[in-house]
Amino acid sequence: MYTEKVMDHFEHPRNVGEIENASGMGTVGNPKCGDIMRIYLDIDENQIIRDVKFKTFGCGAAVATSSMATELVKGKSIYEAMQVTNKAVCEALDGLPPVKIHCSLLAEEAIHAALWDYAQKNGITIDGLEKPKDNIGEEEEEEDY
Numbered sequence: 001m002y003t004e005k006v007m008d009h010f011e012h013p014r015n016v017g018e019i020e021n022a023s024g025m026g027t028v029g030n031p032k033c034g035d036i037m038r039i040y041l042d043i044d045e046n047q048i049i050r051d052v053k054f055k056t057f058g059c060g061a062a063v064a065t066s067s068m069a070t071e072l073v074k075g076k077s078i079y080e081a082m083q084v085t086n087k088a089v090c091e092a093l094d095g096l097p098p099v100k101i102h103c104s105l106l107a108e109e110a111i112h113a114a115l116w117d118y119a120q121k122n123g124i125t126i127d128g129l130e131k132p133k134d135n136i137g138e139e140e141e142e143e144d145y
């Protein structure tokens with residue numbers, strides 16, 4: 001049911017962890033299942049993503065898509081990172097079962113939320129970037145970050 005790439009990224013996820021004093025951090029929730037993903041970006045003065053880490057409290061497809069998404073944005077500019085859609089992540093994994101496509105949305109949304117945070121902190125706007133949806137329950141919002 002899952003491709004080899006999905007299984008590889010699920011069993012050996014890349015870039016798991018946190019970045020202290022991250023340039024941008026985004027936490028998003030999947031309203032369909034309640035799973036949560038957080039992405040940390042370390043962005044240099046040239047707006048290049050120097051490092052990226054993630055934590056996912058979610059299903060295997062969510063872990064695999066976060067892992068692949070971090071690989072796709074690492075070393076890229078913030079504008080290139082905007083092109084890393086859930087479709088691009090799915091393609092890079094050689095596909096996901098149709099019932100799991102919604103899981104890959106978390107990765108795209110988490111990257112966008114982290115970019116939004118970075119943009120807010122630096123007083124810039126990133127073309128095409130929209131304010132992240134607030135679809136995490138109140139309990140998660142009160143968590144100490």
Ligand code: FES
Pocket residue numbers: 030033034035058059060061062100102103104106
């Ligand atoms: Fe929740 Fe996959 S089932 S993200």
